[in-house]
Amino acid sequence: MNKFESELKKGNFIISECSDCKEIVWPPSNYCNKCFGHVKWRKPSEIGKLIEFSKKENVNFCIAEFEEKIRIMGTLIGEIISPKIGQRVKLKKCGLNDGQFNFTMALI
Amino acid sequence: MNKVCLVGYGNTKFSRENISIDSLLLSATKSLFEQNTNLNQKDIDAVIVSTNDNTKYLAAILSEIAGIKPKIAHTVESLCNSGANSTVSAYSYIASGLAKVVLVVGAERYDSPGQILDWDKSRGEFKHPIFWGSIFTKSHKRKFGTTEEELAIVSAKNHKNAQENPHAYSHKNYTVEELLNSKKLTEDLKVSDCSRSCTGASAILLASEDISKKFSSHPVKIKGIGQKTVSAGFTKNANFSCMQSTVDAGKMAYEMAGIKASDVDVAEIHDAFTVCELMALEDLGFVSHGKGAKYVKNLFDTENRKINPRGGLIGSGHPLGATGIAQIIEILQQLQGVAGKRQVENCKVGLVHNMSAAATSSTVLLLES
Structure with a gap:
């Protein structure tokens, strides 16, 4: 590791x-x-921008970019009414459990 | 540099059957030998296996069970474009003079480990292909106003074309309305937008042009090759409404062949998802960006089989390592004029587009009769 x-x-x-x-x-x-x-x-900076998003059942997922370079896919939480591409997001949580990487972002 | 031709093929039916990988490889090889009676095992200088299966030493195993003692034998693995990439390796052996005749056999099982790229940590928990398919689809919708109906037309066209493909996984025909009502997987993808992993095998024979007539009365030349890998990780794609690796691979292939998109009479396009067919048609220059859906609707309305005449991945099924080989066989049959009810009239130039891992890598081949 x-x-x-x-x-x-x-x-x-x-x-x-x-x-x-x-x-x-x-x-x-x-x-x-x-x-x-x-x-x-x-x-890294915890503040990034929204690049793209979609939704599976009731889980929103997105690609966010940090420091103009680092792009990650993660869950998008919080009140999501009409997200705009380029909107600011914050990395709220991340982890690695049983080999599974996970990232959670929220619009700000 | 020796010129290289495609001179033979062998197919199997795509299915969800539980068949061992070595049996699949042998079935396609047997089919190739049965259709090429001038071919003897002793003629084959190299055996290349295209697969994502974890079984080791498969090219040597296939060689032994098919009675071949090749000079060169190895596997090519590159997720979904293993097939076209192994054909490029075969081309290179012949062009360089290391081999005169090369057998390429692709095979995959429905439970292939090649469906998920574990290395790509940037995808987080969203590793399944439906997530990158959703992102591409959302992005294309956003940029070009692509509708669910336009995506359903891609699926309807390819399922319809697959009905005349005896090796297709499914022969079901669907109306656009039925496809629009298929189960939603995500906000942007329905089941009908997705190709399906399955079991299958396909084989092709390549030979140096100077001896190609020994094996085929109608050899087909490989005129252009383009390959580009922009990254391994999905999120490295510069944007998600255009597949840069496909743009780059297409340009290289056209330049090598001295052929333009407008010269192409028939094409196999890697429709992993419906949006991928639209994007590839735009990225390969068949139409300008944003016009792919209109182009496909016209093909569907006029029953024109120019794009994905065998039904593409969506209609035929997607046995990863065999897919690129099956695409090449379709174009070979089209250019030889032996595609039966799938035949596109008067075709002389064909294109194969095979890509992998969320379009991080693409391979484009241009073939000429």
Whole structure:
């Protein structure tokens, strides 16, 4: 289990950033996919923007983008009347249980 | 560089049957040998297996049970475009002179592990293909005003075309109204919008042009190849109403062949979901972006089989590793003029579009009679 997964298991969302060229490496990896430099781990901004969304039964799901780079699919919670693409979202919760990754976002 | 032709094929019926992967591979190979009586096991220099099955050493296993002792034998796995990708490998062996004759056999079981890409953590808990299919569909609807009825027409057309395909998983015909009433899976997808994973196998034979007439009186040339992989993770797609890997692969194939989209007479398009057919037609230049639905409606209304004459993935079923091979067989039969009731008249140029993992990778082949 890498650092991303061990932190996610504790409910912390961290990302990898290259120590040399400062590129955000997503999906998380131990080495930069631009210059192969070592990465350091840090918390990203919890505020992102809505890229796209849909709904299965009563569960809304979406793609959200953080720091103009990191895109994740997750559950969209809260009052959702007419979401707008580009609308701000906040990462509310994340986890890793039995090998299952999960992310929960809310419109703000 | 040696020129490369398609010279033979073997098919099996697509189903939901519980058949072992080696039996499937052998069935398609047997069918190919039965239809190519000039072919002897000793002629085959390379055997390539296309599958996502976890069984190891399948090309050697197939070679042994089919009595072949090839120089080259290996598996190609690339999720849903394993079939077209294994054909590109076969092409390369012949073009380079490493082989003269290559057998490519694709097979998959209904319970294939290739349906889910576990590595893609960015999908969170939404790993099943219906979630990326929903995102593509919502995005296309938003950008171009695509309607549920227009999507249902894609499904109706492909189910109708599949009725004349003896190897199709289903021969049911549906009205657009029936499809509009099919079960909703998500806000943007109905059951009728989805292709279905199934069991099946398909085989093709490729040969160097200089010996192609030994195996076929009507060899079909591979004129253009384009492949592009933009990422492995779905969320890396730059936008969700256009499939960039398909745009790039199409451009490469057209350039290599010296052929334009308007020259293509018949095409197999990877309709994993109904919206994928619309997007691919737009991305490959058959129509401008946003005009795919109108184009397909016209094909449906006029009973024109130009796009997905065998019924596509939605009508025929989708045995992942066999799908690309089955698509190639359809275009080969069309260009040889032996497609029976599915025959598109006077076709000389055909296109195959095979893609994988939410369009993160696409392969486009251009074939000419």
